[in-house]
Amino acid sequence: MDPDHHSHSHSHSHSSEHADGDCSCCFTQVAVAILCALAAVIWYRYKDYPRLRPLGLDYDHQTVQVENGVRKRKIAKPSESLGFECPRTIYGYMNRGAEINGNGPCLGFRRDATSPYEWITYKQTMDRIKNFGAGLVHLGVKSKSGSESFVGIFARTSPEWVIAEYGTYAYNLVAVPFYDSIGPDACQSAINRLEVKLLICGDSNNLETMLAGKHGLKSVKVVVFVDAPTDAVRAKAKQNGLKVLTFEEVENLGKVHKIPLNLPQPEDLAILMFTSGTTGEPKAAMLTHRAVAVAVANVIIGLLPVRLNTNTTGIAYLPLAHIMERIQEMATFVYGGKQGFNSNGIPLLIEDIKELRPDLVVLVPRILNRIYGKMLEAVRTSKFKQAMLKMAIFFKSLEMKMGIYRRDSIWDRLVFKKLQDTIGGRVRVCATGSAPLDAGMTNVMRAALGCYIYEVYGQTETAGILTGTFGGDCLAGHVGAPAGGADQGGIEIKLIDVPDLGYFAKDGKGEICARGAHLMEGYYGMPEETAKVLDQDGFVHTGDVGQWIEGGRLKVIDRKKHIFKLSQGEYLAPEKLETELLTSPLVNQIFIDGNSLHPFTVALVYPNYDLLQPVQNGGGDVPDKLTAAEVEKTLLAEFKVVGKSRYLKSYEIPKKIYILPEPFSSENGFMTPTQKVKRETVRMAFKKQLTDMYKGVSLVD
Template structure:
């Protein structure tokens, strides 16, 4: 209602009240016992009253205009997937109508079947909008390459690779060893212009693993970020490596060192110029061609090369876009790129944004400056991992718990926002957003509307906090490199945390029995198995491990143990091979670590455990009774083994020796335990903690020592 109308309404009300007052005075000239009330009514009917009424009406009009409307979920939240008939209890997505007939989505547009196609589709729908963004320094603004500039430079770089002697073929592998930057994408798209395959390298693999990959894949050329990474490659460069293309300047000493090893270092821009001069005709890939070999770390032995085709990646990206509905990326979106491009979560997110014509801004390379980058970029889309969100949560809670008033306001804000989320309302413009959550939202740029969380499990209280504080759609997914990242994804409107949603439309899921761990598919528990257009082609040059992972019927066995919830969503509850991730995404192989620690003379038995919501591991140790008693006697420390286990000096002795053996065995920092609990009684078959073959019963051990494990973690936080 216009303001003039409000003023007219107030004036009419004032005149009406004045007439009533005059009539009342005419009937009874003596003083009214409620004269004070008359005076108040007179005030309300006067100019100040008109102003007050105008304000109230205006506020009411603002509320009605800005009142949030609930968003309707795209599927029934109590039936989020379809159970196919048959004994295998296969479940499929409800977002693709052909899923019930056993078909999977491969694409959304018949003209977009490869990552070569998808980038050009994005250039078209964006109308040559901004594509790749970066900034030169902390105080500098983002600068951008348009889609057409990106495509031209990528084509020139790919042409340069051909000019350097690489064959335009899906049998040609190009290594890349760099943090996220525009040149990473130029390399990737340049390779796709000539049907080549990208093989990422990354720091956490370690120099030995990088050398192994270069040798196994017979990589002759690696695009390298800077002088330091060039030297790391040269330290153990296999004979196959002949050329390094440096994105940043390298020192003359590094260039000479490379020549001594028969390796040539070229500059990135020089390869672009060479390609532009040669202008080799493009050789686009087919959908069945390999687009990348993504090596996975975290298991025993050498890393395994996961072979993914263009069809695999497009299927995974399209399934997620389909499930996001109206929240899908668009040409107006801006994504922040900081998760490693060497992993498929980030690759898929970026390729989804490029397909839809959005833009991607790269962080400056230092996580501690990520907040500054986001404030400068002001992204609307952001992939994230639990470790980052845990930090945001811990920082806010530390500030809130330091003040009673802040704590009260925070709890009120959380209650109000959580109530809205439960009603399907997602917004960042409420009273509580402005009063309590403004700083959190500004810390991510103030425009975030979509966050995709993956890599490791996220605690329910942290997920709920992030949803309330950021006021954007937060979806959590479960996936593996072998499935091109996405396997399941939570649905918009489902506010309940601690599950990973229903299957995405490019695959189907089933659970199979794990009898040794007492998980059975008939009870809706078992190993998660996946089949679909996102499942990888196999491990590179490793047919044996491929057959171990993909069975004769095409089911990929993930090794994760899941449980179907009544609403058709999946919850990951265990790991079949006892390999687990920490909150930062690093894999832990407890048996390997235990074998290192068993070398200690003080250790008779050890059980290493951890949680996906924690960033470190702990252990339960049974000391060698004879060795410990002998040491205690020499050091004049009295007591039984139970008493000695409670002695801080004994604990320090054993833990220091374990850490020393771990270092000697090459354990990385996150593989070393951060605390131990000493237990006097051995694990045995009789007490149910060992199998008849004397192997540790890990689930039983974890349950048996749950109080001690929780106590150790409480002291570490």
């Protein structure tokens, strides 16, 4: 009988039977645990594994102060450590892969969820890149001619996206990728402001989205479709004065009209990348080839201990209009590795990962939190499983401190294999960014997945990278040291006072400001907006608040913009509280809000119903549907437990919640493509619900 669920009896004899059962069960559990521990010790003692240790880096002294509180990464001889000199243009990354692995697989895709991956080689990819680029030039796109150089891209992540992008670079043109989440009005406004004349669309839906705005596509003359458009969309395009071509037709134009390559220089403009910010008119950050190339070089140096190679496999599923996914791709290409693509959006991502079995993957914090929550839920009802999990994490953490990351220990076989198989079973590097990770969760997931979790921090304005953790650094809860080590230069960071929030640089806390080789040149055509974030000394002001911690590592602790004050005068950073409460496996998404009229917070929550129902019913039968009151009661109780364990103050824990009818997503307009919540959009859409939660509540806590 399960000792966790037996019924207590008033009978002495009945109690004795259960006591004997408990003792026997406990003895068995202890015996098994001891045997496992002994086996693990023997395995560790005699198994020889390479250590994941970087060259030329002291973990305890990762940065050095250069002047007036400015710090930079401390590392020497990066090119010697890499074994090659990093390319100085974006095109150079793909070209190096082709040089060292021309006949090897480069880009992979699936025709459907049941098909295997099909691959085109580096040589085939380079031929298509050159043909497509020549086709663009034949259609009138001109190098170094202002808006005449711009090539708009509005398509899903796919091999053609990459071919189109590198086709622009092959002829020194400028890629202008668009997010669908910014909406048709904003897209049209941006296209017209930039005077984009040629637009690449993934399919008919992309063009219909573009045409749905109120401004019209005034500058666009040619639309190129990756997937052949429908007859109705062809007709609509003709009505709007647009010439329609397919992707294949542009490639064929390039085959027929051969044009010599016109390769870019490092200082040439490469990308106009729209910020994935959550408010206001989208701004196009001007990124040169040097900026992006140096940013990726610094990432590669951060991953030195992992030793990527021609066998490296990556998977792309995030929008390529976001810099993070493109950095992952470039890091794969420069080693001649292969890049697979998600077949049909997030719903099939896990199936694609299982088929592709990548060893390099980008996972946003929300996905990592979900994996973590499922792992905890799997052991929630068993004391024995909890003990095994704790022991496995303990021993694997010891290995990681010695620089050993692996997936074939006894603990992997007994405890973690099923979890590892959900992400392919051979991931060596999991890169993450866009939001801070919980320190406890990070260490647990490193042990459970048997891979290095590489945490980066940056913004579009900094080519996606400002800081990054170093392979083998086991301390969690930070975003590493300033990016650096590349021969072309690195990032310098200083913290400046934020007196309104009580942060002062003299205490090692303040707004994060960065200067260096991979910053934007400014926002295209928006000098006033540029001046707001880029100062006269060349520092970008991020709006994030950081703290220097041990070893010269940077920790992001607050946000200047997304704060509010409660009635008792306490300032709160909602994103920080959300990160803490998301450690509960019962929560998929949470949005915390508050104001100066009330002494407590409220929240919008989308629960994890798969886990919530069994918890609500004590592990028994799951009902068809829970009432809103039952869900609220369970979650509020959970928040108290989590809040206490995370040392939150009572006023930081939501006192009332509203259950969201559906999760936030980029599709419904509540999240950016980088999975950041558009706080003002959410606040306006749920204004009534947020207000109603305070009704009938005293203004005094």
